[in-house]
Amino acid sequence: MLYHLHELNRSLMNPLVGWSGAAAQLLTAKENWLSHFPGVQRLAAGYELAYRLGKDYEKPPFAIPSIIAHGHETPISEKISIARPFCNLIRFKRFSDDVETLGELKKDPTVLVVAPLSGHHSTLLRDTVKSLLQDHKVYLTDWIDARMVPLDQGDFDLDDYVAYIQEFIRHIGAERLHVISVCQPTVPVLAAISLMASNGEKTPLTMTMMGGPIDPRRSPTKVNDLATTQPLSWFENNVIHTVPSSFPGAGRKVYPGFLQHAGFVAMNPSRHMSSHWDFYEDLRRGDLEDAEAHRKFYNEYNAVLDMPAPFYLDTISTIFQQHLLPRGLWDVAGQRVRPGDIRDTALLTIEGELDDISGRGQTEAAHELCSGIPASHKRNLLVKDAGHYGIFSGRRWREKIYPQLRDFIAGHATFPAAKAVATRRRRSA
Known part of the structure; x- marks a missing residue:
């Protein structure tokens, strides 16, 4: 109502x-x-x-007509690589008429940026994408407003989110991929890669996790407190509503964007x-x-989307109330999530010292869970004086954080375990 x-x-x-x-x-x-x-x-x-x-406020465009890559202005076009009911996998394709520049562009590492499904559109990561495009081939998850998805497309929950991420990784090719997750998706991305490792599949070369609630029990914030002080039934009865008949997704249960926006504003x-x-x-x-x-800031900040109710409620219960991932008790589609099975993927975690959404130590917790990754291929970056948005957008991101992320990716173009296997094969031959 x-x-x-x-x-x-x-x-x-x-x-x-x-x-x-x-x-x-x-x-x-x-x-x-x-x-x-x-x-x-x-x-x-x-x-x-x-x-x-x-x-x-409608979803803003990415509006990235060109970037400077390898010293040349490079036009950018957006292309949908995979279209799914609740998400499009977008590729930001770079072009050049210069043969030498084109050759350099093809050599660049490939990254998949997993944007949060937490109220704002993926255009919130515009600054992240623009920086990455200078030195990388970039794919991005572009989540679709749930009120625009007809009921006959089915529901979408946290297990579906994990399945989407796995599909996108397989489509791009894990053997040449670096995955970057920002905020909320750090948890399902870690689950997706863990399950792939457990099943003997190739996993990405690196995974970078930025300001996410891997273990919300550490340095809990107001966001964490809200999720833990109310039972799941409270969220179901108070924030879940039905999409009106004026939208394609009429009848779908969602957490409406306008309520999320009210929550954002109420925080400060x-x-x-x-x-x-x-x-x-x-x-x-x-x-x-x-x-x-x-105008530019609030055009982005005020543009919100509806989240599917099953996904939102799963997130509250699994991540913030039961803490199933850090407790080692999370099952996705009937299979236990075991981050310790990841061995051939380097790990970088990035936290903001002043982050009031994902508190200090929540993202770093991934290092303890990923016990199978050699210590030499793990790194935690704590950014002084940075809030939540400052770790992926703005001057601090561009000048201090991105160069370190770029170098981390470049330093793990291949994983030592893969090199060792290749060396043993050459010796046995």
Whole structure:
């Protein structure tokens, strides 16, 4: 019912929101003589603020037309490599007319970036992808808004997430792949690779885990506290709702994006109020550069998607309440997840010192679980003064973290175990 009331309210407010946006544009148009009157800038700023607070935010584009790779400007095109009901595997294809540059591009390592399915669209990792494209072939999981997936496509739970990751790894080819997981997917990615190792399959050359809840019992945050102070039935009864008939996924049970967004804002309401007030003041003073920076940030931050209810509830129960992965009790599709079986994949964990979503030590816990990986091929990077988003986006990511990640990947283009096997084969021949 709440979802239906939300949509009704949105429909009723749309005319006012649209009018506010039109009024803001009209009053700031240079050719409009009214824009030169005293007080009009203040009025226009108020209208735009009202418009942005009330408007719908669609998924933003990745908008990466080109990057600089190997000293040359390289055009980028997005291509869907695999389309699944709840996720598209996207490849960011790099092109060059220069034969020498094209040869260098082909030699670059291949990475799969697993984006979180936790409210925001995968475009939140735009900065991550742009940096990686300089030195790598890049694939990305692009999760689909659950309200856009028809009911006849079935449900999607945590086991399905793990199966998707395995399918994508096999499609790209584990023997030449480096996997990077950001936040929530660190857990299902570790499960996917563990199961592949247990089954005797090839595993990726490296796995990098950034700010994820491998063991949420370590340095618990407000996010962890919320998940553990309420029973699973509370989440099912209070945050799970049915998609209205106006969407393709009508009738599907989801954790709605608008509720997730309300939760994001509630974690630090004063900061958001201050940001919106600064935006109003920037518009009033004519500081268009800072105003545009505000627009860009909130165009991304306010664009949210619905999560499938089975996946969300599985995540709460398995990861945050029962802690099945670090306790060694997690079964996926009837098979026990054993990270200790991973032997031929190097491990890098990255944590932010000030991360208020995945506390310090939660991601590093992967090192203890992955007991089969030689110590010489494990590394934990603790980033000073970095919050959650700072470890994969922004100046600190580009200037301090990415160079170390790039070097880690380059240093593990092949795994020593594979070299040893090849050497023994040559000697026996």
